[in-house]
Amino acid sequence: INHGLLSVVTANLIFNFINENETVQAIKIAERWVTNTGDEVNIDQYEKVTFWHPASSTTTQVKLWRDYLMEHKILQPFKQAFREIYLLTEAEVNTRTYSNRMASHILKQHQYVTLAKGRNWTARLIGAWDGGDLDTAALVLPEYNLIAEYWVNALNADDAFNDTGIWNYVTTDQIRFVDTTTNELVELINVPAIPFSETLRDVDLFVGVASVGNDPTWQDSGGLPAYRDYWQSYSFGDLSEVAKNRKEILTGLIPRLKIANVTTIEDKFVVVKGKLRTYKIHIGSTNILMEPNDQYLCIVPDRSKKDTTENVYLPFEGDNGLSVILSKAFLLAADDTITDSTITSQINR
Known part of the structure; x- marks a missing residue:
């Protein structure tokens, strides 16, 4: 030390x-x-x-x-105290050997596989060929004699694959744990708390970053028409553990900001009362609805601009979504000064 x-x-x-x-x-x-x-x-x-x-x-x-x-105002080099914790649920006790907590999501496949490999999972791209309709990503946990598995399936809709035959999207399925000494499935109740939590945290990261629900342009650019309900439900639905963590941080942080008098937290949203309209920023997806009619507001973060939150204290580094929420809140609190026509045309519609 x-x-x-x-x-x-x-x-x-x-x-x-x-x-x-x-x-x-x-x-x-x-x-x-x-x-x-x-x-x-x-x-x-x-x-x-x-x-x-x-x-x-x-x-x-x-x-x-x-x-x-x-x-x-202590800054940790990574999330430790504010680390998301995933405890075994009653549903997972009942399903015994698998968890559906991260199932039924639509992920951008290339982004998902890149993230998985970056977290030391073995994962491969699947495509429109024989045997290319599913994959099982795996994470070896040698300290616990376990392998964590995350199943994904090809999303074959509207010929959604690229020039090399790789599916653009995959749908997610079960999480399982295998005992490496017996090659048998382990009941989730017998998986130690830390590897269980860390495995689900990884998978929540994959979903939280690679889900099409996080892409503010996916619906407007066409997406997959048959799956637009998923985009809507993810973009403005229940909060994941990552988002719940964000909410806790924002609850303590917002009262200290200069926009505190026009910014509140209401359920799943950071609500900002601008001069022109009131905005609801979803704490999970960071997507925005405008009152009074819940009209969707598309704002694509401009990474070339100076970060307006760079002087705001955060207890850890690495949560881009938290920074995006704060940037959008600062921007929309002064909506009468926005000059970007792609934004003002939506606000004034």
């Missing part, structure tokens, strides 16, 4: 300090190790150190750590 090189990587992270009598979580602040209540910890009395994972703590402890980071 105090290693010259590793200390840069481990700065602002929470650790478990363990001895035969107790386990204490602490973070290093100004050369002092402290708990989430600010009590100092003498780490020399502990024999073992491990990374802390929120799935191994109570909801109360996780909230205390999140509140501590927000109060002290």
Whole structure:
């Protein structure tokens, strides 16, 4: 932890300090190790150190750590305290060996496979050839003698494949775990909490990034006509764990922003009262509806422009969706100053 090189990587992270009598979580602040209540910890009395994972703590402890980071404006190098946690549901207990929690989504296949490989899953592109109608992505978890599997199927609609025969879209199916020592399916109730949570977090990332529901132009550009209901339901439907996490952060963050007097959180939306109209930004997809008639507003983020949220404190890096929501909120709070005709033509319609 105090290693010259590793200390840069481990700065602002929470650790478990363990001895035969107790386990204490602490973070290093100004050369002092402290708990989430600010009590100092003498780490020399502990024999073992491990990374802390929120799935191994109570909801109360996780909230205390999140509140501590927000109060002290501590930036973690990756999501730790604010990491999404996926606990076993009653439905998954009943299905026993598989989870349908991430099933029935439509993903852009190339984007999904790239994401999966980037997270150390084995996944392949499938196409319009014999045997090219399904794939099982796999993640090896050697520490637990498990392999996690995520099933996807080709979406064969309107000849939706590219010049090389690769399907543009896939639909998602079950998540399963296989015991590598017996090659048998493992009942989900017997999968340890951390690998279960991390596996579903990966898959939620695949869905959250690669779903066509996140593409503000997909419906207007044609998409797949038979699946437009999916786009609508995903774009403005129930929040995923990632989005629920975003909502918690935004709840604490918005009152500190200069747009706080015109911005609130209502159910699944960040609601912004502009000078011209009121806007509802979905916390999951970041897509926008305009009141009073829930007219869809298409805003494609311009990455060439300066990020208006760059001076806003966030407790971790890497959630692009959170930044997009804040950027849109700042933009729409001053909707009377927008000059982009592709946006103003929709607002004034």
